[in-house]
Amino acid sequence: MxxxxxxxxxxxxxxxxxxxxxxxxxxxxxxxxxxxxxxxxxxxxxxxxxxxxxxxxxxxxxxxxxxxxxxxxxxxxxxxxxxxxxxxxxxxxxxxxxxxxxxxxxxxxxxxxxxxxxxxxxxxxxxxxxxxxxxxxxxxxxxENIYSRYSDEYKVLIDDKNGIDEENIEVIVDGGSIHFLIRINVDCSSLPEYVQPIIYKGNNLSEHTLYNQGDDFAHLKVSVSKLDGSRSNYSIQLSPRLEQVIGNFKLSFADVPKDGTLTELVSRVSKTLESHLEQIVDHHKMKKIYITHLAAVCFENIIEYDSQYFSKAAFLQNVDDYNCLVTITIGTKFPLEKPSVSLSSIYCSEAKSCSKLLDTYPYNPEFKPEVNIEYLLEYLQDVIQDFQNHKH
Known part of the structure; x- marks a missing residue:
């Protein structure tokens, strides 16, 4: 051995x-x-x-x-x-x-x-x-004649009208099976950066580092184990940044027809990925507008805000010499779903650290972020007074 x-x-x-x-x-x-x-x-x-x-x-x-x-x-x-x-x-x-x-x-x-x-x-x-x-x-x-169906599909797939360069396809013929790896064209220019997880180095904690591990890619893998098309497996391989921004999203191949061609499959996967990435880009753009506008309006009192994913911000709001920490967290369904807003303070009559989640503040997903922020800040003036005088 x-x-x-x-x-x-x-x-x-x-x-x-x-x-x-x-x-x-x-x-x-x-x-x-x-x-x-x-x-x-x-x-x-x-x-x-x-x-x-x-x-x-x-x-x-x-x-x-x-x-x-x-x-x-x-x-x-x-x-x-x-x-x-x-x-x-x-x-x-x-x-x-x-x-x-x-x-x-x-x-x-x-x-x-x-x-x-x-x-x-x-x-x-x-x-x-x-x-x-x-x-x-x-x-x-x-x-080899036994591969004629997929030979024809390969020729159609690399035809100029279909937009797939031959250099973007790898193929291997292995006995009675065929394996294709096809590079799907996706636009990643507007996606958020890849963030490396926190790494411990001895007793020192290194900060988050922004980087992308090589080029972004989306590869469609097609394995044909029966040449009549009755048994084929599909999977998608994504670069680290795409894996991170897409999260738990999975491409479904359950409804792929048995007689579907490679060109139809590539088209379906491309459109699905493109649509989902557009949603992610729009979501990231709206979060960025909301958080950066909030940081600009509250620039004198801002404590911290997420400048990478624009998912969180914290600032001090003063009402009648009473300081209250306001924390805003944006979820995955923003802007359709309002951000989570909580109040917290150590200034309590019973010397306790108190917090309160605000559920009823005014918000309209059809309004611009700056309008919703203006309504929120006005609302905070009244609710913080009530929070100051709360009883346990």
Whole structure:
């Protein structure tokens, strides 16, 4: 049995020094297919490496993401001289049997022109081989009669009128099944930023950091296990930011007709995603207008407000020398649903910290945010007086 060492956070230390920059570039700054290869996608084969010192490891196994599957490609360097281009074992007897050496040389020039000093050398070779692999899979789809239905659907899908570039589709033909991964065009320019969760570092708490983990994407995965279309599985893969802003929203494929085409499926998914994202953008825009206007009107008394998701604000409201903390929280159904408004104060006749949730303040979802804020502030003048004189 071949022993494979698992990866860990220090995987780079398992590579020869001369390859570390190349591997780092491959995993941290390069994209091979629709997504990048991660450090955890790489394992080291100890048997092929003959139990050599870790710094001399020369045989690596990569899980290359393609069409929603992982291709196990092996990279084998000459342990005596890493300046030579590596050999590849693609674990696929059919791949490359269609191509002669001239075709490979023409399509994978980075392999012939291998330069160890170029940190992008490995990622370039892998990208070119993956393009050749895709050509092989598309050729199988079109040449073998049993796949004729999906061959025709593929041709229609990449037709200019349908707006799907061939580079935005990955396909793999595996026995009697077909797997498609289709990049759905979505506009994320107006979406809120991705917020990294709070991370503890020892005894120190790092603050929220705004960042997006690479490009935003939405990928539709279609797996056809019966070529008559009677058994197909669908799923959607989203980037971290889309996962975060969409939340618990799930695309339903229950009503997808068995005889539906790839073009119809892509169109349905695109329209559903587009509609939902428009709602999210509108919701975020309205929250931002409401909270920023509130912060501007109450700028002298504002305590804090959420400047990332615009979901919360707190300010002091003074009525007849009585200070009361007003906290406003905006829910997911805003502006149809009024924000939650609560009062709290430590100035109580019985020396208790008191709070009160306001349910009946005036609000109309058809009014502009600034109008609703004006009505709320007027309402607070009276209700805070009552709150000041409350009894337990």
């Amino acid at each position: 071949v022993e494979i060492f698992s990866n860990n956070d220090h995987i780079l230390s398992n590579f020869p020094i001369c390859l570390r920059k190349t591997v780092e570039e491959l995993c941290l700054r390069s994209k091979i297919s629709f997504r990048s290869i991660d450090l955890t996608d790489i394992t080291i084969n100890s048997i092929r490496s003959n139990n050599r010192d870790a710094l001399d490891n020369f045989h690596f196994i990569l899980n290359v993401p393609y069409a929603g599957k992982n291709l196990k490609w092996e990279i084998i360097f000459d342990p005596e001289n890493f300046d030579f281009a590596p050999d590849f074992d693609f674990n696929d007897d059919e791949f490359l049997s269609y191509f002669d050496i001239d075709t490979i040389t023409d399509n994978v020039p980075s392999w012939k022109n291998w330069n160890l000093k170029n940190p992008n050398a490995l990622s370039q070779v892998l990208s070119e081989f993956l393009c050749l692999y895709k050509q092989h899979q598309v050729r199988k789809l079109h040449l």
